[in-house]
Amino acid sequence: MPIVRVPSLYKYYLEGQAEIRLTGQTVGETLQTLVGEFPKIQPHVFDSNSQLRRHINLFVNADNIRDLNGLATQVGESDVIKIVPSVTGG
Amino acid sequence: MMPYGYNRKILHVDLTQAKLSVETPPESFYRTYMGGSAMGLYYILKEMPKGADALSPENVLTIMNSVVTGAAISGQSRVNVSAKSPITGGIGDSQSGGYFPAELKFAGFDGIVVKGSSPKPVYLWINNGVAELRDASHLTGKLTAEVDQVLKAELGDQKIEILQYGLSAEKGVLYSSMMSMANRNNGRTGMGLVAHSKNLKAIVVRGTNKPELADAKALSVISKTGPKMLPDNPDMAGLAKYGTASVVLPQHSMGTLPTRNYSEGAFESAEDISGEKLYDVYLRGAAEGKQDSKGRDTCYACIVRCKRVVELEGKYPVDPVYGGPEYETIGTFGSYCGVKDLPAVSRANQICNAYGVDSISCGATIAFAMECFEKGIITKEQTGGLELKFGDADIMLEVLDQIVNASTPFGKLLGQGSERVAAIWGNGADECLITIKGQEAPAHMPQAKRSLGLIYAVNPFGADHQSSEHDWMIEDGMASDLYMGRLALLGMPERLPAMSLGPDKVKFAYLTEAFYSMLDTLELCQFVWGPAWTLYGPQETADMVNAVTGWDVTVDELVTVGERRIHLMRVFNTREGMNRNADKLPKKFYQALKGEGPTAGMSLTHEEIEAALDEYYRLSEMTPNGEPTKGKLEKLDLAWAAELI
Numbered sequence: 001m002p003i004v005r006v007p008s009l010y011k012y013y014l015e016g017q018a019e020i021r022l023t024g025q026t027v028g029e030t031l032q033t034l035v036g037e038f039p040k041i042q043p044h045v046f047d048s049n050s051q052l053r054r055h056i057n058l059f060v061n062a063d064n065i066r067d068l069n070g071l072a073t074q075v076g077e078s079d080v081i082k083i084v085p086s087v088t089g090g
Numbered sequence: 091m092m093p094y095g096y097n098r099k100i101l102h103v104d105l106t107q108a109k110l111s112v113e114t115p116p117e118s119f120y121r122t123y124m125g126g127s128a129m130g131l132y133y134i135l136k137e138m139p140k141g142a143d144a145l146s147p148e149n150v151l152t153i154m155n156s157v158v159t160g161a162a163i164s165g166q167s168r169v170n171v172s173a174k175s176p177i178t179g180g181i182g183d184s185q186s187g188g189y190f191p192a193e194l195k196f197a198g199f200d201g202i203v204v205k206g207s208s209p210k211p212v213y214l215w216i217n218n219g220v221a222e223l224r225d226a227s228h229l230t231g232k233l234t235a236e237v238d239q240v241l242k243a244e245l246g247d248q249k250i251e252i253l254q255y256g257l258s259a260e261k262g263v264l265y266s267s268m269m270s271m272a273n274r275n276n277g278r279t280g281m282g283l284v285a286h287s288k289n290l291k292a293i294v295v296r297g298t299n300k301p302e303l304a305d306a307k308a309l310s311v312i313s314k315t316g317p318k319m320l321p322d323n324p325d326m327a328g329l330a331k332y333g334t335a336s337v338v339l340p341q342h343s344m345g346t347l348p349t350r351n352y353s354e355g356a357f358e359s360a361e362d363i364s365g366e367k368l369y370d371v372y373l374r375g376a377a378e379g380k381q382d383s384k385g386r387d388t389c390y391a392c393i394v395r396c397k398r399v400v401e402l403e404g405k406y407p408v409d410p411v412y413g414g415p416e417y418e419t420i421g422t423f424g425s426y427c428g429v430k431d432l433p434a435v436s437r438a439n440q441i442c443n444a445y446g447v448d449s450i451s452c453g454a455t456i457a458f459a460m461e462c463f464e465k466g467i468i469t470k471e472q473t474g475g476l477e478l479k480f481g482d483a484d485i486m487l488e489v490l491d492q493i494v495n496a497s498t499p500f501g502k503l504l505g506q507g508s509e510r511v512a513a514i515w516g517n518g519a520d521e522c523l524i525t526i527k528g529q530e531a532p533a534h535m536p537q538a539k540r541s542l543g544l545i546y547a548v549n550p551f552g553a554d555h556q557s558s559e560h561d562w563m564i565e566d567g568m569a570s571d572l573y574m575g576r577l578a579l580l581g582m583p584e585r586l587p588a589m590s591l592g593p594d595k596v597k598f599a600y601l602t603e604a605f606y607s608m609l610d611t612l613e614l615c616q617f618v619w620g621p622a623w624t625l626y627g628p629q630e631t632a633d634m635v636n637a638v639t640g641w642d643v644t645v646d647e648l649v650t651v652g653e654r655r656i657h658l659m660r661v662f663n664t665r666e667g668m669n670r671n672a673d674k675l676p677k678k679f680y681q682a683l684k685g686e687g688p689t690a691g692m693s694l695t696h697e698e699i700e701a702a703l704d705e706y707y708r709l710s711e712m713t714p715n716g717e718p719t720k721g722k723l724e725k726l727d728l729a730w731a732a733e734l735i
Contacts, residue, residue, distance in 0.1 A: 005567065006567065007344065007562070007565075007567040007568050007588070008565065008566070008567055008568075008588030008589060009343075009344040009345060009346075009538060009588070009589075009688040009689070010343070010344070010688070011688070012345070012687065012688035013688075018567065044339075044343040047361075053339065054328070054332070054366055055328055055332075055336060055337075055339055055340050055366075057324045062571070064324070066324075082567070084567075084568060084570075085339075085340035085343065085344070086324050086325045086328040086336065086337075086340065087325065087337055087340050087560070087562050087563075087568070087623070088325050088326070088328065088329045088334065088336060088337055088617065088623060089334065089337075089555070089556060089560075089616055089617055089620075089623075
């Protein structure tokens with residue numbers, strides 16, 4: 001069961017928690033568990049077609065999942081899935 | 091010996107006498123001030139008398155590029171316009187990009203200093219080092235794109251670049267701006283109105299002489315790393331593809347998308363005005379899937395291509411010559427006004443660019459009026475019969491039209507900005523203000539980005555979201571190793587707790603403010619060069635400056651240049667009677683945010699802001715009253731400026 005960690009302001013969607021241990025064998029499965037248990041976060045991570053929002057970056061520990069196996073990246077007990085929105089200026 | 095990277099020429103224009111002269115400052119001058127705001131301030135402080143009216147001939151208007159402008163690398167073609175601001179009464183400062191900055195450099199000048207005023211409208215024509223004033227009477231009453239067309243035909247050259255004030259300045263709109271390309275906006279602080287007060291309708295440049303670079307090969311190496319790094323930097327990749335509007339959704343999710351005049355931090359229709367929506371549906375070429383080639387634009391030599399191009403027909407037609415909305419415009423005409431119609435927001439962007447007004451102040455002033463109407467502070471009597479409601483795109487555009495044309499008493503009044511309007515309406519209208527130093531706040535909320543509360547208060551030209559790094563770049567849960575490695579070069583090696591405004595966060599604000607100030611001195615694009623998320627970081631910035639100029643600057647020296655600019659601005663403001671007394675935030679920022687989302691119920695506190703101000707002044711070596719000290723000015727090689735206060 002990996003940990004899912006979110007930015008401080010996203011705690012709002014997770015009943016005040018910045019990190020939670022959830023079931024899931026892959027990043028995708030774990031996120032489905034996340035939105036199932038905390039539906040408030042769903043529209044901020046996935047769009048209406050259930051696709052990962054384009055501004056959301058996902059890391060397993062220090063690695064972007066783009067450089068791993070995407071949402072199919074396997075995760076375990078010692079892994080931390082970080083949800084990090086892209087933020088720039090303007 | 092010819093310098094590398096710059097011309098060693100400043101053009102001085104006395105409009106009263108209709109005289110032009112060329113100054114050739116020494117290399118030491120350029121090494122000290124480097125360009126942009128800092129160089130402009132040197133002249134403004136020396137040549138503008140204390141207390142001058144911002145719209146009088148005594149005001150000094152400067153247009154400056156920098157020692158690196160025009161070099162063949164991304165993010166260097168920007169120009170600063172500075173003068174005393176008619177909005178704030180302190181220093182005015184605005185930046186924009188495009189092609190004008192590089193062309194000014196190639197035309198033979200590093201900057202222009204304008205004094206006096208012309209008895210009739212003129213334009214300054216600079217053609218490969220030769221400058222003259224020409225009659226511009228025939229250019230009045232025209233939209234910006236029309237002026238561009240007329241001048242290109244008149245001068246027989248489609249490659250000229252033009253910086254102009256627009257029709258709204260002729261109508262007296264306080265937050266009138268300077269425009270180039272009909273879509274690059276030196277927006278803030280009313281510089282367009284200052285130029286109009288001088289009857290300097292436009293500066294037109296054409297140049298083919300690129301200054302020699304000290305080490306073109308070294309610059310090429312840095313330049314070539316950019317395209318390689320872009321795909322691996324998800325923040326930059328998002329900016330390139332979706333523009334600055336890429337932050338609409340993250341801002342909404344984190345409760346920092348100003349909504350209904352900054353009363354809330356989350357907008358229920360954020361998706362409808364997002365960068366993704368703009369890209370998928372409304373950019374030119376989107377219908378045939380060619381928006382990347384047809385719907386994105388760029389500045390001279392820049393690979394990022396973050397500018398938007400919108401082309402629409404129908405109820406809200408948009409001419410692509412006016413570009414497309416940036417994040418701030420989407421904020422102020424979108425969520426600030428409760429409007430979810432992106433074509434309407436794009437139309438508003440066109441009108442702002444066509445008439446030459448600051449989209450931040452304009453949209454925010456309309457949102458302010460909407461809140462006043464909804465609260466019953468004003469009625470149809472004040473609005474000329476209009477029912478101002480949040481969410482009404484047609485009303486938003488109608489009011490905008492009245493403002494830019496000054497066509498009604500209501501429009502003329504709103505054209506003076508919300509703070510002046512509130513003073514006239516009374517009846518509690520001041521409770522709806524989001525102004526700092528008289529100018530409306532941009533679309534990044536300090537309730538969520540705590541250090542912005544400090545920077546908004548202390549920034550010498552009013553609240554500015556591009557004068558420091560934002561909190562998320564150093565906070566736990568957001569800051570990547572890339573950001574932290576770069577911030578460490580400025581002396582910030584540790585991540586900080588979110589939502590804090592203690593001494594460490596103040597230090598972060600202060601150090602990144604100095605770095606951003608340097609960027610605005612070197613006229614570098616803050617979406618390419620910066621201390622955290624950008625394409626190039628602090629060390630690459632120093633390397634680039636050295637490759638262009640042949641100097642041996644360090645990151646520390648660049649930060650000092652940034653501090654120099656900040657202190658020059660504070661000297662100007664202190665001389666005009668502005669110190670800690672002007673570093674104030676609006677009442678609204680201290681009231682709990684409404685609505686839903688992560689920041690609902692949040693507010694700043696007076697205690698934290700006052701403590702942050704104390705710490706900031708201490709770090710800056712200013713007095714507790716926010717005034718520059720002789721000791722610090724001497725350390726910054728600004729002993730001459732100390733004499734002014």
